[in-house]
Amino acid sequence: MTLNRPRPRSPWLWAILMLPCLGIGILPYITWTAAGWVPRLQAFQPWMLLGIAVAVLLASFKRRWLVSAVVLVLLAIGAVPNLAMTTGESLPSDATPELTVFSFNALKAGADAGQLSQSIKIADPDVLVLVETSEPLQQRLAAQGALDTLPYRSAPVPAGGEADTVIYSRYPARERSGSLGPDATNWYGLPIVDIASPRGPITVVGVHIYPPLQNARRWQGGLLALQQWVAEQEDESVILAGDFNSTRAHPQFRELVSSMGPERSLFPISTWPTGGRVPPMIGIDHVLSRGFVPLKQETAKIDGSDHLALIVKLGVPH
Secondary structure: OOOOOOOOOOHHHHHHHHHHHHHHHHHHHOOOOHHHHHHHHHHOHHHHHHHHHHHHHHHHHOOOHHHHHHHHHHHHHHHHHHOOOOOOOOOOOOOOOEEEEEEEEOOOOOOOHHHHHHHHHHHOOOEEEEEOOOHHHHHHHHHOOOOOOOOEEOOOOOOOOOOOEEEEEOOOEEEOOOOOOHHHHOOOOOOEEEEEEOOEEEEEEEEEOOOOOOOHHHHHHHHHHHHHHHHHOOOOOEEEEEEOOOOOOOHHHHHHHOOOOOOOOOOOOOOEOOOOOOOOOEOOEEEEEEOOEEEEEEEEOOOOOOOOEEEEEEEOOO
16 A cells, blocks of 8 residues: 655745746846846836745745745845945034935926925925926926025026926026037936035036836936046036936946945935825936935925925035
8 A cells, every 4th residue: 555645845946936036136237228128127126125035934934944045145135236325424513514406307397386386495405406397387486486596597498409407506507518418318418507506616417317118228328428427527526416217226327326426315215106006116316416425315295297306415525
């Protein structure tokens, strides 16, 4: 008489489980765009890490300690690129200062002007960057007093023009021309403004990078053009603010960040898309700086746009 004993589960099942964990773990390090498929997957990679965490728990529950350890390592490898490790630099105790930057994508100028005006007044920024804006929207903001403390600005953005971003400043500002135009970015030109602040000269770039959808090479080229421009500025204090259409899981974006400074938030702040039943899932809006100490970063919800606004406070070392 022969008993039908249950067969032990094949170790191949655990190997199959580890394969997607491996893919998720190394995804933030892949530079191949694959016609946009890789950048799109990378954008949601932080959420995929939850799947690896579940795999760790499952392997531990089944006492597959080797599998659990390997998957835990993959979890760490995949998580590290998404973390912003600050340098620990601090302002002197007698320092005053802060510079406030307000950055917002107005979604083809469809944002609610009343809410946007109120948010700008509350934040009281020294620098305001509006992406996907229009002159009629700016006129509505001015009529509501939102621009009273921001008398200086970059060039107008007429409908159908080669720029859709405007920079406003509390302090005297002069716009540069040419170096980050449409030919360099393969899309809209990025305004560059030199600001004569009481804390010293500051150069601000209003950023709107082509999304990595139909043509990921245009997206990659825009980030590269911005990175090369930053490298040419030597030791100048620089702020890049706007819609980068990139997350920390994109190696091309991290290459740009390596020449700037880390963002204040350890974990990515999700800013897009808003307006649905679920909160924003990916962080594609950023304020990057060089020559400053990031102090605080928060968001604001404004109807009519699928982006959250970013309000960032930067410390200015002596």
